[in-house]
Amino acid sequence: WISNLKRGKKKAKFHCLGRAISSILLLLRDEGVINSEEEQEVRAQNTKQEKNRFLLDLVENKGSSAQEKLFQVLKIKDPFLVDDLEDFRLGIFRIFDPIS
Secondary structure (H helix, E strand, C coil): CHHHHHHCCCHHHHHHHHHHHHHHHHHHHHCCCCCHHHHHHHHCCCCHHHHHHHHHHHHHHCCHHHHHHHHHHHHHHCHHHHHHHHHHHHHHHHHHCCCC
Protein backbone atom coordinates (compact mmCIF):
# COMPACT_ATOMS: atom_id res chain seq x y z
CA TRP A 1 0.00 0.00 0.00
CA ILE A 2 2.92 2.34 0.58
CA SER A 3 4.11 2.13 -3.02
CA ASN A 4 0.60 2.83 -4.24
CA LEU A 5 0.27 5.70 -1.81
CA LYS A 6 3.49 7.35 -2.92
CA ARG A 7 2.47 7.44 -6.58
CA GLY A 8 -1.33 7.31 -6.44
CA LYS A 9 -4.28 9.61 -5.97
CA LYS A 10 -3.98 9.52 -2.20
CA LYS A 11 -0.48 11.03 -2.31
CA ALA A 12 -1.69 14.61 -1.97
CA LYS A 13 -3.91 13.68 0.96
CA PHE A 14 -1.03 11.95 2.73
CA HIS A 15 1.06 15.12 2.56
CA CYS A 16 -1.30 16.77 5.04
CA LEU A 17 0.00 14.24 7.57
CA GLY A 18 2.82 16.70 8.28
CA ARG A 19 1.01 18.25 11.22
CA ALA A 20 0.86 14.85 12.97
CA ILE A 21 4.31 13.61 11.98
CA SER A 22 5.84 14.16 15.44
CA SER A 23 3.32 11.98 17.23
CA ILE A 24 3.48 9.38 14.45
CA LEU A 25 7.26 9.20 14.80
CA LEU A 26 6.99 8.76 18.57
CA LEU A 27 4.47 5.94 18.20
CA LEU A 28 6.59 4.22 15.56
CA ARG A 29 9.62 4.46 17.83
CA ASP A 30 7.60 3.06 20.75
CA GLU A 31 6.52 0.17 18.51
CA GLY A 32 10.14 -0.55 17.53
CA VAL A 33 9.58 0.31 13.87
CA ILE A 34 12.17 3.08 13.88
CA ASN A 35 15.01 3.96 16.23
CA SER A 36 16.02 7.39 17.57
CA GLU A 37 18.55 7.94 14.79
CA GLU A 38 15.95 7.22 12.10
CA GLU A 39 13.48 9.49 13.86
CA GLN A 40 16.02 12.31 13.75
CA GLU A 41 16.70 11.63 10.06
CA VAL A 42 13.00 12.08 9.32
CA ARG A 43 12.85 15.26 11.41
CA ALA A 44 15.92 16.63 9.61
CA GLN A 45 14.12 16.72 6.27
CA ASN A 46 13.35 20.27 5.13
CA THR A 47 9.67 20.09 4.17
CA LYS A 48 6.59 18.15 5.26
CA GLN A 49 6.57 16.38 1.91
CA GLU A 50 10.22 15.35 2.31
CA LYS A 51 9.53 14.09 5.84
CA ASN A 52 6.57 12.06 4.63
CA ARG A 53 8.50 10.64 1.68
CA PHE A 54 11.50 9.76 3.85
CA LEU A 55 9.28 8.07 6.43
CA LEU A 56 7.38 6.10 3.79
CA ASP A 57 10.61 4.93 2.15
CA LEU A 58 12.08 3.98 5.50
CA VAL A 59 9.06 1.94 6.58
CA GLU A 60 8.59 0.38 3.15
CA ASN A 61 12.19 -0.88 3.18
CA LYS A 62 11.63 -2.51 6.58
CA GLY A 63 9.00 -4.89 5.19
CA SER A 64 5.42 -5.88 5.75
CA SER A 65 5.52 -6.00 9.55
CA ALA A 66 6.75 -2.40 9.76
CA GLN A 67 4.21 -1.36 7.14
CA GLU A 68 1.40 -2.92 9.16
CA LYS A 69 2.56 -1.10 12.30
CA LEU A 70 2.60 2.21 10.40
CA PHE A 71 -0.90 1.44 9.20
CA GLN A 72 -2.04 0.80 12.78
CA VAL A 73 -0.45 4.07 13.95
CA LEU A 74 -2.22 5.92 11.14
CA LYS A 75 -5.50 4.35 12.26
CA ILE A 76 -5.00 6.04 15.61
CA LYS A 77 -3.76 9.39 14.31
CA ASP A 78 -5.87 9.82 11.15
CA PRO A 79 -8.73 7.30 10.84
CA PHE A 80 -10.21 9.16 7.86
CA LEU A 81 -6.99 8.79 5.89
CA VAL A 82 -6.91 5.11 6.79
CA ASP A 83 -10.42 4.62 5.47
CA ASP A 84 -9.24 6.01 2.14
CA LEU A 85 -6.13 3.81 2.16
CA GLU A 86 -7.83 0.53 3.10
CA ASP A 87 -8.12 -0.66 -0.51
CA PHE A 88 -4.41 -0.05 -1.11
CA ARG A 89 -3.48 -1.94 2.05
CA LEU A 90 -5.65 -4.92 1.21
CA GLY A 91 -4.21 -5.07 -2.27
CA ILE A 92 -0.59 -5.18 -1.16
CA PHE A 93 -1.14 -7.61 1.71
CA ARG A 94 -2.63 -10.10 -0.73
CA ILE A 95 0.79 -10.09 -2.38
CA PHE A 96 2.59 -10.76 0.92
CA ASP A 97 0.14 -13.39 2.14
CA PRO A 98 0.95 -16.81 0.60
CA ILE A 99 -2.37 -18.24 1.82
CA SER A 100 -4.58 -15.88 -0.25
